Amino acid sequence: xxxxxxxxxxxxxxxxxxxxxxxxxxxxxxxxxxxxxxxxxxxxxxxxxxxxxxxxxxxxxxxxxxxxxxxxxxxxxxxxxxxxxxxxxxxxxxxxxxxxxxxxxxxxxxxxxxxxxxxxxxxxxxxxx
Numbered sequence: 001x002x003x004x005x006x007x008x009x010x011x012x013x014x015x016x017x018x019x020x021x022x023x024x025x026x027x028x029x030x031x032x033x034x035x036x037x038x039x040x041x042x043x044x045x046x047x048x049x050x051x052x053x054x055x056x057x058x059x060x061x062x063x064x065x066x067x068x069x070x071x072x073x074x075x076x077x078x079x080x081x082x083x084x085x086x087x088x089x090x091x092x093x094x095x096x097x098x099x100x101x102x103x104x105x106x107x108x109x110x111x112x113x114x115x116x117x118x119x120x121x122x123x124x125x126x127x128x129x
Contacts, residue, residue, distance in 0.1 A: 004083070005053060005075070006080050007055075007080065010036070013036065014047070017033060022068060023067065023068045025066055026040060026047060026065065026067070047067050055069065055070055055071050057070050
């Protein structure tokens with residue numbers, strides 16, 4: 001299974017199709033991404049590469065390959081945020097949070113939700129250091 005999976009925008013869009021629909025053929029994924037204007041061969045290549053990375057699995061159904069996601073959206077999100085923190089904020093998650101607050105990317109109501117989540121984690125003994 002893919003441990004440190006970080007996806008491009010296109011790969012992420014493709015994975016979202018699989019997360020929503022489950023087992024799909026290349027043609028079905030291509031159709032779901034019609035607004036991107038991708039060729040069937042491009043989608044097939046993307047799926048093959050994601051399979052090699054362990055993000056998707058292929059199984060044969062007659063003459064057709066069906067692809068399914070092997071990683072959850074939560075796993076990918078966690079890995080991509082961890083990568084962002086490591087690369088852009090030198091491994092300091094507080095720096096990311098400070099950036100979001102100082103750039104007004106987080107509204108006051110959002111901060112209250114974060115405080116509630118942090119308090120719940122503290123009460124459950126699962127807060128991260």
